[in-house]
Amino acid sequence: MSSRLPQEGSRINREKTIDFRFNGKNLKGFDGDTVASALLANNELFVARSFKYHRPRGIFSAGEEEPNALMGIGKGSFFEPNIRATEIKLKQNMNVESQNHWPTLKFDFLSINNLFSRFFAAGFYYKTFMWPRAAWKYLFEPMIRRASGLGNVPREYDEERYEHIYHHTDVLIIGGGLAGITAAKALRDRGLSIMLCEKDCVMGGRYLEDCKSGNQERYKKLHKGSMEILKKSKDISVKLNTTVTGIFDHGFVLAYEENQHSKTATKKALWKIRAKTIILCAGAIERPLVFPDNDLPGIMLAISVRDYLQKYGVLLGDRLVLTTNNDYAYKTVIELKHRGIDIPVVLDARASADNPIIKEAKDLGIRILFGKCIGKVEGRRKVSAIGICSVNGEGTIEELIPCNAIAVSGGWTPNVNLWSHCGGKLLWDGECGFYKPDPENTPIGKEGETNMLALGACAGVFSNYDIQDQVPRKINQLASRLKIKSKRYIETNIFSKEPTKRTIPTFVLPHGASKDKQNKMFIDFQNDVKLSDLQLAAQEGFENVEHAKRYTTLGMATDQGKTSNVNGIYVLSQSLGKPVDKIGHTTFRPPYKPIPLGLIAGQYAKKLFKPVRKTPIDKWNSLNNAIWEPVADWRRAYAYPKGKESLEETLNREVLSVRKNVGLLDASTLGKILVKGPDAGRLLDLIYTNMMSTLKAGKCRYGLMCNEAGFVFDDGVVARLNDQSFLCHTTSGGADRVYAWLEEWLQTEWHHLKVFIVNLTEQYSQIAVAGPKARELLQAFKSIDLSAEKLPFMNFIETDIDNIWVRIYRISFSGELSYELAVNSNQSEELWNKLVKAGKKYKVQPYGTEALHILRAEKGFIVVGDETDGTVTPHDLGMEWIVSKKKNDFIGKKAFSLPHLNSTLRKQLVGILTLDKDKVLPDGCHAVEDGKAIGHVTSTYFSPTLKRSIALGLIENGRSRKGSTLEFQSLSKESIFAKIVDPNFYDPEGAKQNE
């Protein structure tokens, strides 16, 4: 059984007890515990179910490589699934739930899968569920969907706090172990900014733990001295609890800070780092051995057994067997033996070894068997005994040893993921059996220069002596290469040179395991990928490692194969009879470890999710019951319902108010772009399809812009302010696009033109005053003559209303007598209020964008984005009149002569009147002729003015069809018949707008 020692544990504070719940059971831990250490301290060995077979699983590691112990942590809006119990700090009253089982962890219905595991081999779902055909949809797929997936999706809004932070640094050091600390010391005082990210809450990494083994005062002195240097150095900033999760082009790095020790709240931050040089000191992960039943609770990586002992005072068991193929794992059993733990046997897969550490173990009375391994593990939900067999045999059990824990070590796998994220290549080290960074093929920076250096264990250098010897040398070389302030760094190596310790690349034991045993030898714990699965993949022709990965799902789980990749590649190599370096490795992709989705969103959630642009009159609109419509990034008043009015009643009221009295529209969102300079007219002639240079000052002209392909791009009214200045109005959503378009043409094609462009969209607010009483309303303020003679249609004047400067345009988008008032934005609300107050006498009503659309559709005016979709020409819209025949050139002109733009089969804008006048055509519905779609509806409304439905549409050769009846089909296949007519339904002569 696992338990807590009465003393020891460098990370825990035994004076502070923490209460928590695991699957409803009340348990206790200490401040500083991880969930995993606290569970082990409470003898909770069986904590999870595997993904596919629902086999019992225990905690396998002490870090980010954990494949088994994924938990649902927290409650309600702070619930988060799939959290590695080995990484999450225990908190008071924390709720921890195991996952992937039903109804309980111990009695899991789907554990029946384990009984049929031989039928669920790799790719079984490609070969089964074929018959009966209907069962897939109604039985198999629903069943598989229900069974698949890890953890439960949170049901409540995530209340956790996340933030993004930008940081720039000359050097980023990833990892705060011996290599990272030495690199930071060597780089200081060279005029560089240095950031060091360490995933743990303390610096030191593996060597800090090694320092604690035995009486190693000199190590402690080194560490203390190093920490003081880092603390004092102004060049170096250290981020603890920060894991680098991805490295991208040009030294862009994402790091995840999870400061669980915060007194106020968990801080979760995504650091967006730009680093000129990256020094990777990410260490290595211990690799398991593959043997029969190697997944039972009670089996753990040897280094993790030691971590739980040293950091948390937790013992995995009181009778522990070690199975290994290397020397380093002996440190674990030596530590345990010093504390009186029974070590019945160490099984060393090597034929022999006589290094000092083995002698030390032997001197402690530990029985060591070379050339032996585990042939079977007994126990249903936890280890109860092991059977010993010969490494080279078929797994015949020679001796049964009772035990309750197994420490396993298959050597080390350098952490090369980050090196590979941005194009760094890897080399296979056949002697040691791992991939390591290729120093000749490194990731590169924006100038094509090497921008990453791997040091320490992640580069395949494991001994502290070698690290302290190598790192200063490499850093000095780096400084020389980068031509940075050269101050040769020398550090006295305090470590002793250790004998060369090679891990024999033997991972699958016993070598001649029978088929039955191979069926229980797990390679990828999280995805339940067995030795037999990979052999099957190879047998079925999945020879490429990427194919085998996808067929078997090896390395595709949330742990990204941290403990399984090398073993899997090795098995594939053996199965295919090819050397490992010819097999290659799968692609390492970010993130290095899972990050919460909330972290990607950062602070940009809830009210910061999407920037909403508000007009200067937004407050009034809001107070007056406006319902909103998003128009590009703007929010605009869609309508202003009153009392218990239905939306239809509101729209009728607003439209009729404009037709009979006067209405006010907040048109502030219209784009307003100043084009100024001696060549302004020339530029606009090139931009618009019609002539602008001939426009007189004080006058307005409607203009249409096309792109190079001749398709309508934007439209709006252009006002000539003076000889050199034009103010171009654009659509609300098009202002930024048109501004960029103008600048692009001006800067790239017509840079000889003396023109400047200024986007004044938000300098001016715009208010439309439309309706037969519009003139009366405006003249109520001041005795200005707004008559048709003084201010004719498509003219403007500048004046003031109650001491507010205004520019009054006589333009109309409704077909009524209409004025649009441009006013400085800071005064627009004041002017609006004055108009509302004065307008009471004239029954003024504010109207929203939907009423605006009805009014313009009645008049047959187009809206870019409704009547156009990027494939519509002015000719299609029946607007040939706006395409100049006099101008030599303008954007789109050449395209108009292309045959396909002049085809009679092109869709043309028409008006549509349903035969049943109360029937409103669905928006977008198709016109059908002989079973073929020949067009579609672009705008459709019930017109309160005409008391019938109206629509605009684009119909093939539409203009020649005027007077004919067409069939329109809704999505529900309902046929609606309508007559094709001219698109101008209201006042076609324009008498009202010209009034």
Place this chain on the structure above:
Amino acid sequence: MTQRVPNKMNRIKGDTFVDVYEIGSIRSLNVRVNHEDKKSLNIIQRNIGIKLPSVQKTTEKNKLTLCWISNDEYLLLSEKKENDGLLNQFEKQMNLTTGVAENTTDLRYWFLIKGNRSLDLLRKGVPLDFGKLEIAEKNFLRTRLGEIQINILIKSLDEILISVLRSHKDYMIDWFEVCSKRGTEINFDL
């Protein structure tokens, strides 16, 4: 044309690690000038007596600040009501040349961030390397904060003016309230 600089700045509420104030509008002109256009350059020199700033910098005189936006675009800010007449005259004269001086006072909404962690706050949304700034000279930067455009006028390390399009005013206030809350700020002391 109006100038609206509230006498009393509205402090954005919340338990923040910096002080953020709403200023509102600052009298401003968008100035476009071709460097080969001596006439326009003379007007800038003669009328407002101010040198053109270099890249990402500002020049100042008599409470007038000229900010670099691009090689032919500048933002002229006035923090003194008494300058209004001068600016009106400048606007008229510039508009007789091939250059531009256009009132953009109402286009933007300004905020003031005060406190020695002002830059730390901006680092939560602005991708620029503030470490590169020469703070001795005042800097003006046009960049983005999240998805919106932002102007940053760094007067000193603990006094920063920023402006956004006036339509983004409420969004910016929300951003300040969320990002400047004490207790969630990341430890920048490293």
